[in-house]
Amino acid sequence: MAAFIVGVFFILRAVITPAFEELELEAAHTDLIRADQAIQTDIDNLMAVSLDWGPWDDIYEYVAGRNLGFQRSNLVRPTLTNLGLDMMAVYELGGRLKWSQLLHEGEERPLADLRLLEADSPAVHLLNAHANADSATVGIVDTALGPMIISSQPILRSDYSGPVAGALVMAQFLDEARLGRLRERTEVDLTLMLAEDYVIEGERGLSDIAVGELPVRVSDEAVTNCVVLADILGNPYLLVSSKTPREITSLGQQTVSAALLFLAAAGALLVIILWWFMKGTIIRPIETLTDHMNKIRKSGDLSDNLNLNSDDEIGLLAGQYDKLNSEVHETRAALLHQSFKAGKADTAAEVLHNIRNALTPMINGLERVGKAFKVGDGLHVKEAVEQLSDPESDPEKAGKYVQYLGASFDRLEAVHSEARDDLNTVASQARQVEAILADQEKFTNVAPISENLVVDEVVEEAALVIPKDSPTEIDVDVADELNNYRVRAHRVGLLQVLSNLILNAYESILRAETKEGRISLSASETVIDDTEMVQLTVRDNGTGFEEDVRNKVFQRGFTSKDEGDTTGLGLHWCANAVASMGGRIFADSQGEGQGAEFHVLLPAAQGG
Amino acid sequence: MGSQYNDENIRVLIADDDEYILQAYRDAFADTESTQAMRALDELAAELFDTTDSDDDEPHFDVVACSQGDDAISLAEKAANEGHPFDVVILDVRMPPGIDGVETGCRIRELDPDVEIVFVTGFSDVPLEELQRRVPPPLKLHYFNKPLSFSRLAQDVASMVREH
Numbered sequence: 001m002a003a004f005i006v007g008v009f010f011i012l013r014a015v016i017t018p019a020f021e022e023l024e025l026e027a028a029h030t031d032l033i034r035a036d037q038a039i040q041t042d043i044d045n046l047m048a049v050s051l052d053w054g055p056w057d058d059i060y061e062y063v064a065g066r067n068l069g070f071q072r073s074n075l076v077r078p079t080l081t082n083l084g085l086d087m088m089a090v091y092e093l094g095g096r097l098k099w100s101q102l103l104h105e106g107e108e109r110p111l112a113d114l115r116l117l118e119a120d121s122p123a124v125h126l127l128n129a130h131a132n133a134d135s136a137t138v139g140i141v142d143t144a145l146g147p148m149i150i151s152s153q154p155i156l157r158s159d160y161s162g163p164v165a166g167a168l169v170m171a172q173f174l175d176e177a178r179l180g181r182l183r184e185r186t187e188v189d190l191t192l193m194l195a196e197d198y199v200i201e202g203e204r205g206l207s208d209i210a211v212g213e214l215p216v217r218v219s220d221e222a223v224t225n226c227v228v229l230a231d232i233l234g235n236p237y238l239l240v241s242s243k244t245p246r247e248i249t250s251l252g253q254q255t256v257s258a259a260l261l262f263l264a265a266a267g268a269l270l271v272i273i274l275w276w277f278m279k280g281t282i283i284r285p286i287e288t289l290t291d292h293m294n295k296i297r298k299s300g301d302l303s304d305n306l307n308l309n310s311d312d313e314i315g316l317l318a319g320q321y322d323k324l325n326s327e328v329h330e331t332r333a334a335l336l337h338q339s340f341k342a343g344k345a346d347t348a349a350e351v352l353h354n355i356r357n358a359l360t361p362m363i364n365g366l367e368r369v370g371k372a373f374k375v376g377d378g379l380h381v382k383e384a385v386e387q388l389s390d391p392e393s394d395p396e397k398a399g400k401y402v403q404y405l406g407a408s409f410d411r412l413e414a415v416h417s418e419a420r421d422d423l424n425t426v427a428s429q430a431r432q433v434e435a436i437l438a439d440q441e442k443f444t445n446v447a448p449i450s451e452n453l454v455v456d457e458v459v460e461e462a463a464l465v466i467p468k469d470s471p472t473e474i475d476v477d478v479a480d481e482l483n484n485y486r487v488r489a490h491r492v493g494l495l496q497v498l499s500n501l502i503l504n505a506y507e508s509i510l511r512a513e514t515k516e517g518r519i520s521l522s523a524s525e526t527v528i529d530d531t532e533m534v535q536l537t538v539r540d541n542g543t544g545f546e547e548d549v550r551n552k553v554f555q556r557g558f559t560s561k562d563e564g565d566t567t568g569l570g571l572h573w574c575a576n577a578v579a580s581m582g583g584r585i586f587a588d589s590q591g592e593g594q595g596a597e598f599h600v601l602l603p604a605a606q607g608g
Numbered sequence: 609m610g611s612q613y614n615d616e617n618i619r620v621l622i623a624d625d626d627e628y629i630l631q632a633y634r635d636a637f638a639d640t641e642s643t644q645a646m647r648a649l650d651e652l653a654a655e656l657f658d659t660t661d662s663d664d665d666e667p668h669f670d671v672v673a674c675s676q677g678d679d680a681i682s683l684a685e686k687a688a689n690e691g692h693p694f695d696v697v698i699l700d701v702r703m704p705p706g707i708d709g710v711e712t713g714c715r716i717r718e719l720d721p722d723v724e725i726v727f728v729t730g731f732s733d734v735p736l737e738e739l740q741r742r743v744p745p746p747l748k749l750h751y752f753n754k755p756l757s758f759s760r761l762a763q764d765v766a767s768m769v770r771e772h
Binding site: 349350352353354355356357358359360361362363364365367368379380383384387397400401403404407408410411414418422425428429 | 626628629631632635636645646648649652653655656657659702729730731753754755756757758759
């Protein structure tokens with residue numbers, strides 16, 4: 001945002017400010033033109049007045065020496081005052097002064113003080129004598145008392161006929177009073193300066209200045225335009241300056257600043273609105289999503305859904321995430337289950353293979369030992385001894401009987417030796433079997449994989465253990481609040497524990513011959529040793545048990561069922577399984593025929 | 609063991625990775641062999657007590673044993689090349705770290721279409737139908753689960769050879 005404002009600032013500076021500067025230069029130039037025109041208007045006005053007086057029979061007669069009363073009635077100070085003139089002079093033909101009056105700062109002064117109409121003055125012949133009726137001189141002149149605008153007309157008859165009788169000269173000082181009036185009229189801060197006094201940067205003099213406009217000078221405060229006016233001789237004489245304050249540029253800068261300020265304020269407001277909008281529609285939902293993901297990452301509980309109810313893209317994303325999460329949860333559960341079963345299958349196969357391999361030499365060894373015991377049956381040792389003991393036996397065969405006895409004992413000894421080896425083999429393989437079983441025992445100490453489980457999912461699956469063709473109607477009541485509880489447990493283990501307890505309740509109901517069997521499953525929270533636990537309860541209206549049985553029901557081999565119906569291992573196994581999951585199990589009953597309650601305490605799932 | 613060929617003996621090749629089992633095989637299939645001392649004892653008994661030698665009808669085996677499938681294939685190929693192929697090959701299914709008994713049976717079947725192949729295993733992941741498909745024909749394929757009596761197996765082996 002700051003970069004955007006800086007960019008806009010430079011764009012405005014590059015585009016808007018030059019436009020204002022150009023406008024300001026145009027305005028300054030207009031001021032100069034107005035100042036120049038104002039001076040020219042004064043000159044034109046002066047010329048108009050002199051044209052009223054020059055071609056006039058009365059002054060014609062007067063300058064010809066015939067109308068002497070004209071001077072008394074017209075050539076008086078009030079006439080100059082009324083006409084706004086500072087100087088008036090009447091010349092006879094040939095340039096001889098007939099009458100004149102000069103007013104300077106309210107006082108009458110001799111005309112000679114002007115040092116304008118002296119015989120040696122370069123402009124005198126343009127002013128005091130005119131060769132014909134069309135001859136006239138109008139413009140600005142330099143005098144000893146300051147610059148004046150001047151108009152000199154030939155004196156003619158009123159009908160402009162001649163011959164030229166003389167010259168009428170009228171002039172006005174370009175003094176501060178007149179400048180003040182010009183400033184008021186033009187509203188331009190104009191000043192006058194003699195061109196010879198004008199020096200630019202000390203390097204330019206009068207010789208370098210031509211009539212016309214000079215280069216514009218621009219300072220921080222004002223734009224100054226100048227024009228050099230020529231005197232009646234055509235020489236550069238008077239420099240008119242108009243000084244235009246840089247109000248337009250200042251206004252432009254203020255405009256740019258105001259625009260930037262407005263832009264910054266609008267930008268800030270836009271950012272706030274966008275932030276508020278994004279926080280509500282994007283940031284907060286994404287934060288919720290992120291928090292949820294972190295929660296799942298820490299707890300590993302994929303069963304917890306986000307449930308972000310919104311119709312926008314974030315809501316759709318959250319919905320898809322929940323769906324994906326649920327699918328992953330189900331897949332993980334199935335994988336764990338499958339992995340558990342596959343692990344059990346692999347283990348069982350390996351154990352079967354190894355034990356059967358070990359049993360094979362044992363069986364064959366024992367078979368050979370059995371045969372060894374029968375070797376003696378095939379020998380005729382007793383007969384040979386009898387023959388040797390019989391005095392009537394053939395003496396020639398006695399040696400062979402002895403030889404036979406020796407061979408028989410050798411044979412028995414060999415068989416005995418083989419049997420000893422076979423028994424050693426049997427013992428060795430028995431130890432092998434023992435080692436295999438010891439290995440399996442180690443695995444029983446490996447904790448099964450625990451996960452966060454929603455209780456009702458496991459309970460509903462466990463309740464399927466009740467046979468559909470039950471001879472007694474069983475009402476299974478699964479409390480609604482079960483879906484509010486999550487436990488940290490091994491899924492298959494908990495499933496088997498609950499299945500065992502529900503089956504136990506079912507069988508108890510059958511034994512009680514209750515017409516309306518009822519099994520209810522509920523849950524509640526409790527804290528044991530500062531650990532949050534969930535207590536699952538399986539309640540039945542079966543046989544129940546007496547107080548003295550309470551502590552025996554989980555003992556190995558204990559059963560309340562008929563002999564031969566059971567091994568008495570179910571509840572004992574449940575107790576061990578629950579203990580391995582960090583939980584506890586206990587039973588309660590009001591007595592025989594009062595039904596029973598089995599409670600399973602398991603750690604509550606982390607992260608809800 | 610069994611390096612001397614006797615055309616009347618049943619030639620048996622056994623492969624099992626368990627040395628105790630191999631020894632049990634050897635003991636069982638050598639049971640019917642008579643040592644010189646035993647023959648002398650029998651001759652004396654016949655002379656002194658007028659008994660007859662009841663061992664004449666017992667089958668006799670030439671047994672070659674190994675612990676890996678690759679060795680069994682080499683031995684079967686060598687015996688076939690020498691013109692004395694085995695009558696029966698007894699294979700364990702699991703024989704780590706080498707190839708398993710099923711693969712060994714397939715290869716030996718390619719070498720000798722007539723040999724009787726016996727699978728003996730403590731546990732097999734391979735169903736019997738697949739064994740019959742991979743090591744045909746079914747009539748020359750036999751399957752036993754451990755544990756079993758090898759002396760009885762020896763009798764069965766003798767029966768297989770006599771019947772075919």
